Amino acid sequence: MNRTTREALPEGGLVLTVPGGRPGPSLRFERAAGHQWALRQGEHTLIEARPEGDGCCHDLHLRRLPGYRSPLPPVSAATMRAGSNWAHRYARWLEDTECGPLHHGRWRLSRRTAFAPGIWSCDLVRDWPDTTLELLCGGGWHGVLPLRPLRAPDTARVKAYRKHARENTLAPVLLWWVSFLDGWLLLDGHDRAAAALAEGTQPVCVELARLPDDADWQASAAEITEAHEQRITRLTAHPAGPHTARQRQALERSYADVLSSLPYDPAATPVFERSSERRRAERPGRTERKIRP
Numbered sequence: 379m380n381r382t383t384r385e386a387l388p389e390g391g392l393v394l395t396v397p398g399g400r401p402g403p404s405l406r407f408e409r410a411a412g413h414q415w416a417l418r419q420g421e422h423t424l425i426e427a428r429p430e431g432d433g434c435c436h437d438l439h440l441r442r443l444p445g446y447r448s449p450l451p452p453v454s455a456a457t458m459r460a461g462s463n464w465a466h467r468y469a470r471w472l473e474d475t476e477c478g479p480l481h482h483g484r485w486r487l488s489r490r491t492a493f494a495p496g497i498w499s500c501d502l503v504r505d506w507p508d509t510t511l512e513l514l515c516g517g518g519w520h521g522v523l524p525l526r527p528l529r530a531p532d533t534a535r536v537k538a539y540r541k542h543a544r545e546n547t548l549a550p551v552l553l554w555w556v557s558f559l560d561g562w563l564l565l566d567g568h569d570r571a572a573a574a575l576a577e578g579t580q581p582v583c584v585e586l587a588r589l590p591d592d593a594d595w596q597a598s599a600a601e602i603t604e605a606h607e608q609r610i611t612r613l614t615a616h617p618a619g620p621h622t623a624r625q626r627q628a629l630e631r632s633y634a635d636v637l638s639s640l641p642y643d644p645a646a647t648p649v650f651e652r653s654s655e656r657r658r659a660e661r662p663g664r665t666e667r668k669i670r671p
Contacts, residue, residue: 382473382480391465391488393589394473396480403481405449405565407556407649415649417563419447419477424525429513438511438519438559446525449478450566453549458542464550465489465584468566472586479554479565483588486644490553490585497521498580501561504528511559518560522553526568531576539573548574548582555587557647587644 385393405419410426417425426441450471465487472478472487501521503509511519529536542548551567564571567581574581609629613622 382469384469387486387488389488390463391486392469394469394480394485394487396482396485398482400480400482402650403479404477405479406481407647408652409649410652419445435512435514438513440509440511440523442507442509442525444507444526447477448566449475450552455538455542458547458549459545461547462549468550468552468584468586479586483591483645486585486587486589488585489550490583493580494520498575502575511561513560518558521561522564523559523561524564524568524571528568528572531572535569536572536576539570540577542570543574543577543579550582550584553583553585555585555644555647557644558649588647590643590645 382394382396385395387393405417408416408418410416414426414428416423416427422445423443424446425443428439430437430439450468469487472480497520501519503511503521503523506527511521511523513519531537531540539548548570549567551571552565553562554565555562562585565586571581606629610626613625613629
């Protein structure tokens with residue numbers, strides 16, 4: 379398998395560049411009949427989704443099915459207590475797994491510490507297997523969707539993790555940012571998330587997000603640079619005043635901030651066409667399974 383290349387980020391995260399020639403992702407979104415879609419892992423369906431309503435505001439009915447396999451191996455108690463650069467450790471495991479979402483392109487893995495209020499409370503989906511998400515115009519849904527049920531706080535595994543949560547040695551959960559949901563899938567750490575929440579804390583998180591390809595962000599950078607140069611030209615077109623130097627410094631600082639963050643802004647999450655085997659299974663004459671709300 380062709381290996382990825384890595385670019386370190388200042389806050390301890392990294393960017394993975396996955397080369398072409400790697401097999402398509404095992405964990406992927408696929409188009410289904412009409413405006414429906416599915417999340418699949420290999421040939422196994424994990425989520426069936428059916429939108430309902432017109433316009434940009436609509437409900438999305440989801441049915442989650444059993445059988446999800448985490449792309450990360452179990453993390454031992456000793457490993458958690460020893461500590462780690464978790465973004466780099468998770469990156470290595472994602473490179474080697476055969477059941478994860480990585481495919482050709484650039485991916486960012488970094489700690490996620492700031493969330494809007496309610497993400498880990500009212501916007502954490504606890505219903506199983508069926509749920510309905512309300513997708514809002516311009517705001518999406520913005521919550522966390524587990525891929526298996528969260529265990530109760532008094533189960534043995536969750537109780538063991540709760541001790542780590544109290545000791546601040548709990549390994550982060552792994553979230554995958556999905557652009558068309560404006561929210562996250564919980565890829566790994568369901569029991570760790572349940573333990574942190576049972577202890578009244580927000581789970582520590584590592585976020586996986588797909589980034590624009592080099593050509594895309596370079597085009598955006600060129601547009602931003604052109605706009606910045608136009609602002610500087612307008613500022614310097616007149617005789618310098620007492621505030622000109624300060625205004626120019628503010629423009630330069632704003633330009634640097636925007637440009638430095640641009641390569642790491644998330645890109646759209648792709649939805650793949652169904653495999654030929656799947657299309658044959660759904661050829662005319664077969665009854666397609668319907669999703670009920």
